[in-house]
Amino acid sequence: ILNVEQSPQSLHVQEGDSTNFTCSFPSSNFYALHWYRWETAKSPEALFVMTLNGDEKKKGRISATLNTKEGYSYLYIKGSQPEDSATYLCASSVRAGSAGNMLTFGGGTRLMVKP
């Protein structure tokens, strides 16, 4: 079982602040790193999937980077808005062959943006 860790566990910011959080994962046998956004009472929704060292992905004000050699990924939110309030989950997968695409999730970072 991979050990995927996220920090911080929770984060309170003011509207307009930019913020970032970290996901660390074992770099051996790494295959892909996933970021999900999970709003209360809804299902997790995929934000990004990254595979290559140095990958950067962007969707609106949210972006992510990946360092597979040292085993970490950062998620950035520029100019946070109240609607960004959610739990952000990262998950790592290894090459699973015929066993399917197994994801190991971190504990999540809960972001709360105050108006």
Place this chain on the structure above:
Amino acid sequence: NAGVTQTPKFQVLKTGQSMTLQCAQDMNHNSMYWYRQDPGMGLRLIYYSASEGTTDKGEVPNGYNVSRLNKREFSLRLESAAPSQTSVYFCASSQTGGLGEQYFGPGTRLTVT
């Protein structure tokens, strides 16, 4: 397309009761998964099915059984519910191969008293 659907959305059980959580997907995905989510612990894999006719244990399988009824449906059964199984349960599916992006259902909130 409905994506991934789960029933029921909410359930309260007494210790020792049994129940089955249903999951179905209409995306023609080969792989399906059951997770539980507990505060501060992210999502933990209970069981998964890489393809129709196969099931395997995940990280926390004790107290659960699963059935991959066909390609669309994957059910999770609690034979004798315990308070430690109070949790939110998510079903997910993905296509085999590719980057492994998983699509989640809306969740079932289960309370065992």
